[in-house]
Amino acid sequence: MIKRQIKTHSREDMLDITKIIQEALLESSRMDISAVLVFVPHTTAGVTINENADPDVRTDIIAGLRRLVPMEQGFRHAEGNSDAHIKASLLGSSLMVPVENGRLALGTWQGIYFAEFDGPRNRTVVIKTI
Amino acid sequence: MIKRQIKTHSREDMLDITKIIQEALLESSRMDISAVLVFVPHTTAGVTINENADPDVRTDIIAGLRRLVPMEQGFRHAEGNSDAHIKASLLGSSLMVPVENGRLALGTWQGIYFAEFDGPRNRTVVIKTI
Amino acid sequence: MIKRQIKTHSREDMLDITKIIQEALLESSRMDISAVLVFVPHTTAGVTINENADPDVRTDIIAGLRRLVPMEQGFRHAEGNSDAHIKASLLGSSLMVPVENGRLALGTWQGIYFAEFDGPRNRTVVIKTI
Numbered sequence: 200m201i202k203r204q205i206k207t208h209s210r211e212d213m214l215d216i217t218k219i220i221q222e223a224l225l226e227s228s229r230m231d232i233s234a235v236l237v238f239v240p241h242t243t244a245g246v247t248i249n250e251n252a253d254p255d256v257r258t259d260i261i262a263g264l265r266r267l268v269p270m271e272q273g274f275r276h277a278e279g280n281s282d283a284h285i286k287a288s289l290l291g292s293s294l295m296v297p298v299e300n301g302r303l304a305l306g307t308w309q310g311i312y313f314a315e316f317d318g319p320r321n322r323t324v325v326i327k328t329i
Numbered sequence: 330m331i332k333r334q335i336k337t338h339s340r341e342d343m344l345d346i347t348k349i350i351q352e353a354l355l356e357s358s359r360m361d362i363s364a365v366l367v368f369v370p371h372t373t374a375g376v377t378i379n380e381n382a383d384p385d386v387r388t389d390i391i392a393g394l395r396r397l398v399p400m401e402q403g404f405r406h407a408e409g410n411s412d413a414h415i416k417a418s419l420l421g422s423s424l425m426v427p428v429e430n431g432r433l434a435l436g437t438w439q440g441i442y443f444a445e446f447d448g449p450r451n452r453t454v455v456i457k458t459i
Numbered sequence: 460m461i462k463r464q465i466k467t468h469s470r471e472d473m474l475d476i477t478k479i480i481q482e483a484l485l486e487s488s489r490m491d492i493s494a495v496l497v498f499v500p501h502t503t504a505g506v507t508i509n510e511n512a513d514p515d516v517r518t519d520i521i522a523g524l525r526r527l528v529p530m531e532q533g534f535r536h537a538e539g540n541s542d543a544h545i546k547a548s549l550l551g552s553s554l555m556v557p558v559e560n561g562r563l564a565l566g567t568w569q570g571i572y573f574a575e576f577d578g579p580r581n582r583t584v585v586i587k588t589i
Binding site for chain 1: 460496498499500501502527528532534535536537538541542544545547548549551552553555583585587588589
């Protein structure tokens with residue numbers, strides 16, 4: 200299991216971690232990797248795959264999720280970050296990417312993103328080769 | 330493949346199944362488990378990871394999802410549970426958790442939840458070590 | 460890694476790919492398959508599991524997602540398909556299904572769906588046995 204520390208820069212942030220995951224693959228002692236599990240060990244952040252070209256897509260995803268789940272809507276949890284917990288569950292904490300010859304088999308326009316919903320913070324990404 | 334029967338208690342419910350998954354790991358005959366696949370074989374329930382401390386977070390997630398997808402919005406499916414099908418797809422039917430030395434490598438505040446959207450019912454959780 | 464080409468038929472479409480995935484399993488050279496990873500290498504489409512019986516459920520899911528994320532809401536991305544990117548992240552690009560004796564261990568009412576949000580297009584599905 201490989202852990203990487205990252206730093207998010209605002210309350211809501213989509214950080215491209217594709218290179219971090221690819222580099223972690225090279226460290227794995229496992230031969231013949233089939234896939235990689237990317238896992239976020241937090242409850243107010245998630246992980247997703249989306250476009251790696253136009254950064255406006257990331258801005259639109261953050262804005263779209265904020266419109267879906269506004270920060271204040273009479274939640275009970277006293278920390279004021281229930282919207283972040285809900286968004287974390289909507290995107291999910293784990294994803295799998297196929298690996299071929301030691302390389303992530305992503306589509307041309309795909310990048311892997313750490314989705315922060317309650318930053319800025321120091322965060323951890325867990326990478327496990329399968 | 331290990332199956333566990335659970336019982337949900339209301340139409341919408343988030344049941345903590347972390348201990349059930351951890352105990353199933355001990356039953357697996359596989360040596361050197363890398364990860365565990367948690368799979369829900371239903372179409373009106375899902376599985377998600379979220380906070381295991383303040384139970385208000387679960388209440389807020391259920392309420393937040395109900396606001397996103399209200400029970401009645403002129404759906405065509407005659408069983409009146411289309412909202413439950415949509416929520417099941419939003420959270421997802423499968424998730425992967427890394428395993429280290431036979432233990433779930435969850436973050437400090439993480440628990441695994443069976444998310445019921447059309448209960449109360451008897452339900453099944455499928456656990457597969459990888 | 461097995462790739463299959465599919466064709467979606469409208470801007471938003473849910474294509475049943477269960478049979479495609481099951482047939483791909485038979486092609487795998489791997490003995491004793493534990494699970495199958497279904498991966499969508501696109502950023503305006505996703506993959507999900509839902510009901511395989513009443514086709515109205517698919518119609519309701521597409522309509523429900525459209526209500527959640529309307530096509531126009533002042534997005535910045537110039538291609539006019541930001542809603543499709545957001546829906547792709549909500550459903551996800553990867554899912555795992557347990558396999559027993561070479562067969563998908565799906566629930567009785569479950570099918571695997573390619574979820575198109577910016578079609579009609581020729582698309583690819585990636586299948587990896589684990």
